[in-house]
Amino acid sequence: MPWIYECRQCDARSPAQHDHRDGADAEQERHRTDAHGGLAPAAGDGVRRVHADVRGEGFLPAGWGWALLVLLALMLSNCWGR
Numbered sequence: 001m002p003w004i005y006e007c008r009q010c011d012a013r014s015p016a017q018h019d020h021r022d023g024a025d026a027e028q029e030r031h032r033t034d035a036h037g038g039l040a041p042a043a044g045d046g047v048r049r050v051h052a053d054v055r056g057e058g059f060l061p062a063g064w065g066w067a068l069l070v071l072l073a074l075m076l077s078n079c080w081g082r
């Protein structure tokens with residue numbers, strides 16, 4: 001799961017997600033330097049994990065896992081019914 005940096009004081013957020021925490025940490029340092037004179041904002045900020053963007057998450061739509069389970073259950077019940 002990717003990482004983002006958020007500053008609650010500026011209501012700002014990483015424009016892009018980072019694959020590694022290091023990238024979001026660096027962005028935190030950059031933002032603190034540029035916007036807060038190198039200090040941590042009073043309202044708080046932080047790096048956290050987020051769900052990946054929809055892109056690149058695979059070719060199956062959301063909920064495919066449940067659909068597969070239902071399909072399997074139907075197939076199994078059909079076999080046992082004979």
Ligand SMILES: [Zn+2]
Pocket residue numbers: 007008009010011012031035036041
């Ligand atoms: Zn800020």
